[in-house]
Amino acid sequence: MRSLCQRVLWVLLVWATLAPAPSLAQFGDPIRLYGYFQGIFRYSNETGRGVLNQDLEYASFALQQLNLMMAKDFSPSFSAFINLELTNTFSTQDGWGDFRVEEAWLQYRHSPGLRIHVGLQIPEFNNLNTIKNRTPLLPYIARPIAYESSFDDFAGASDFVPQNTYIRVSGTQPVGPLRLDYSVHVGNQEDFVEPEGSNTFPSGTDNSLAKMFGGRVGIRYQSLKLGFSTTSDSYTEDDNFIGIIDRYRFGVDLSFTVRRFLFESEWIHIQAVMSEAQRAQFDRNALENMLIGSSLDKRFIYATLGYYLTDQWFVYGLFSQLDDYDSALTEDGIEFYSAGITYRPIDQVSLKAQYLVAGLDAGSLLTYDGSYFFAGVSVLF
């Protein structure tokens, strides 16, 4: 009898697991499952003198990024999207790379002029932030450095551009031939600190009242796109015992195409506001440590000029400069010059090659020269 009950239960369990639930499974349009990956080869040749007194030359293959995406339209008003990201040849066996849920949101679409996204998402900030990891859209392998997190997160991408937000209201309003875009968002502040060993807060919980607010307003006319972005949040400056700092990010983006030419550029300024006591502590720290710079502000600019040789071939030159006034090593700026070529035999495949040189001269403290060659393939599936 017991055996019969177990069998019945087993059959019911299997049926409940495998049988389709028509009312849910058939609701809305079919789920769209897609994604992309980018495999790369990298050759690096770095020479450092001063604080960084070493030469480093190596060549390496890697799966820089793999993204799996799921999108579902429930109705004309509601849709959802999930974006899973695996970076740097992710392998738990080898302890390589990172896996993260980059986006998981629900959208309510009232009209093109009013859309509300709720859930984990990438905030709009300048032109590149929301697409910085969409490798099929980018001609680059090494992205403008403030956006580049693959190669040891050299610049500290989260210092320059906001990474996550949770509620976003956005829309587009046509005005004659123009498109006016707006987006405002609120989420956790970056770099929040959880209490160590606390059982009170589950991991990933921002236990502060402070939150990050931000937004972007923009205008589009044909291929011309101009936008102004900002965020306001605070972060803990642990390194210099300063404490919690109010931080404001400001950004401007400009891009357009003229015939076969494409121009893209951005300017980002990070303003860290210190109280008088914090400023005094910062100055004391700077007197004791010659590596500390003049302020906690940062600045980044980049400009790309590209040319479509044909619809398949695209060549470009890229200049970027990063000024991190927090450090005496970088407050005079690190300059990056890059050139590359992209071949897109079909819409889903991009073959890329890029050469990048970086230079830093902080006198006797540090001189650094790096040259890098990248080749890669980006595949959209």
Added chain:
Amino acid sequence: MVLPNLIAAIVLHIASALPVAATDEVAVIVHPGTNVTELQPEDLMRLYLMEQTYWPDGTPVQLFDMQGQDTAKDVLYEALGRQPRDLKRSWMRLILAGEASSPKTVANAGAMVSGVAQTPGAIGYVAAAAVDDRVTVVARLSR
């Protein structure tokens, strides 16, 4: 005998190089089930920029686009004020943001008309001469 033939050949050559209004007239076509009979330029802009992804009756919009170079494609994109590569970048950006689904691409006018006729919510474009009664013409464009 040679001279008239030469003149005829030159005239034919010049005539073939001139834009011919009839061949450059493009019809924007939709699936008959969309219950839309006319679209204004601003409507076309919203649809092809993927700002409008549903028809008023709630049917999802399915864009059709012509593969490669095509005269009808040139006329439509000129009317939209966009270059094909710019629009393609804009589409790919929206698709990878989870905001829209991929347009369907077809190789020729026949496939465009058949595809639009067989796909609920479809909108496409084709040389006006290639239109048949399986689809509804909602706008006409010309250079």
